[in-house]
Amino acid sequence: MKGYQLTLYTQQNRRHEGKMLADWIVALAMEMGLRGATLVSGIEGFGHNRQFHSHHFFEMADQPMLILLALTEAECDALLQRLEREGVPLFYVKVPAEFGLMGSPLDG
Incomplete structure (x- = not known):
């Protein structure tokens, strides 16, 4: 299947509707019937404003x-439009991708 790999970037301390923004987005993907979403915790990085974000031993609020x-074009457009309507401030990368399943069906 052809579509996109969409990567959304945020920090652990960002919230939307009272939830951690990253968790809210994963729940939104499930609600929209998308085939999956993976949440990855980063160790450190910096954003467009040159502000450093890092996972600290005692304080992880600023953790990337x-x-x-992995989305079809229609799914990607629908998700980005929904995030825009919600007013969610995010940086994203949208890369053309080919994806599919191999072997026997996976559990979960």
Whole structure:
């Protein structure tokens, strides 16, 4: 199948509707019937404003978070439009991708 790998970037301390933004996006992907989303915790990085974000031993609030999704063009457009309507501030990378399943069906 052809589509996109969409990577959304945020930090652990960002919230939307009272939830951690990354968790809210994963739940939104499930609600929209998307085939999956993977939440990845980063160790450190910096954003467009040159502000350093890092996972600290005692304080992880500023920890970088990535949400990875494999989407068809229609799914990608629908998700980005929904995030825009919600007013969610995010940096994203949208890369053309080919994806599919191999072997026997996976559990979960």
